[in-house]
Amino acid sequence: MAVVEALLDLLDDQEHDVRASACISLAKSKAGCLDMKIERLMRCLRDPDRFVRESACVALGYLKADSAVSALLQIWLV
Numbered sequence: 001m002a003v004v005e006a007l008l009d010l011l012d013d014q015e016h017d018v019r020a021s022a023c024i025s026l027a028k029s030k031a032g033c034l035d036m037k038i039e040r041l042m043r044c045l046r047d048p049d050r051f052v053r054e055s056a057c058v059a060l061g062y063l064k065a066d067s068a069v070s071a072l073l074q075i076w077l078v
Helices: 001-008 016-028 034-044 050-062 066-075
Strands: none
Touching: 001 016, 001 034, 016 034, 016 050, 034 050, 034 066, 050 066
16 A cells, blocks of 8 residues: 555656656556545646646556546547
8 A cells, every 4th residue: 555655646746757657557556445546547637747647548548447437538529
C-alpha cells in the first residue's frame, strides 16, 4: 500500500513526465483500492499536460474502468 500512496503523491508532482509515469505505474500496481485509483486517474484527465492526460486514459483502459467511460466520451467528443 505504501507504493500506491507514493504513486498517488506523484500524481501532483511538478514534472509532467513524473505525473504521466505515475499514472501508468498506478494502473499496473496490484495493491490499493481500485476505486481510489480510478478517482485519482480521472482527475488527471484535466491535467494541463497532454501527455499526462493520455497516460491517464491508457491507465483507465488498463484498469477497465467502466465508470470513466462517460468522462472520457465528454473529453473526446467535445
